[in-house]
Amino acid sequence: MPTPHEGSGISGRHGPVRAPQGIAGGILLIALAALALWLTRDLDQGTLNSMGPAMLPRWLAIGVGLSGLALIAFAFTREGEPLERWSLRGPFFIILAILAFAVTIRPFSFGGITIPGLGLLVAGPLAIIVGGYASPEARFRDLLILALSLTPFCMLLFGDLLNLPIPVFPQALAELFPADWSQKAVMRVTAAVLVAGAFVVFFTTRGSRKTTIDVADHSGRI
Template sequence: MSIVHEGSGPPRPRGPIRAPQSLAGGLVLLALSALALWLTRDLDQGTLNAMGPAMLPRWLAIGVGLSGLALLAFAFIKDGDPLERWSLRGPVFVIGAILAFAVTIRGYAFGPLVIPGLGLLVSGPLAILIGGFATPEARLRDLVILSLSLTPFCMVLFGDLLNLPIPVFPQALAGLFPADWSQKAVLRACAAIMAVAGLAVFLATRGRSRKPVDVTDHSGRI
């Protein structure tokens, strides 16, 4: 039988806020939701039969906002963790991934700096690789396989099934395929090539063992 001594548990926060982490997370999600709704205010939403460019980001922003409201409610009714020290690694890599995606998918020009539009074929894996290193546990092999698997899915979903006006590949690649192929045929071929490449990387590297993790210190304690 274990005896819980008074004061042995984590200290409960004083005041009406019982979960400071939930409060901070809810405020951040609400801010992101409001920013997304403001940025898509001039885009056409369309209908379920003919989706516009604002359909997915707008409803995603609404879902994020509702999640933020739920976190705010839990911050006042349920005990949670206090705020801890923040690491800059996560925000830096995540923001870097978003910026890399934004400047490469349609191209970007700022004075003499000109970045050609590379489409989702390049900007998708680039964003996944950069954003994946937001955690120190990231492994390059896993990120490569994820980028080569998730990007083809997004290409087919947004460019083929939903017919959204999203550039999916550099126009220079069109010359590598037969002239009588349609844009969707080229899209499907690029997606298939990426998916096969991801499977090849997985099969070629699955035999490699992970580096063992030492969970004990020199004193023998775990």
């Protein structure tokens, strides 16, 4: 008769909760969803034909909350992993990425510090690269290619297709384009340049030695 491995958290678990990590993750997702709904309470949701600024974040928060409820439900019906030691690396870089996006997407002032609005052109890649270092296997080359590919997708989705009022590029760059160009035309050209940059980085660094750029040790200490 097989015996459970020593130290196995699943075999020695008691009580109705069969996946403690699922409980913890579900509670966290529900808390994040509640926070997002509270922060967007004063924004206009609009309609499917004319989406308001609260449409996407509000329904995304609802989806996250439902996912949290599903995790909690499955924690009572399916075997899962026990709670382990918390690692600060992931939360640190994710929060840092969110803050970097928040202070660069629009003009930001704090005391004597003033940051001009850099738009999605800068804030998007910056958040993707910083957030990517939440993983110890992060490599700058891969993150750069992802940032140059995902940012133009977000530009076209939110600014072009959904017509959301999201600043796309620094105001100073507007003078580089012909005056008779529309904002959508400028956005499409900028997105095309970013995609081209992603291809250039991919093909020019394809034969380079694959090295891992690690900014924290694997124990979770920053």
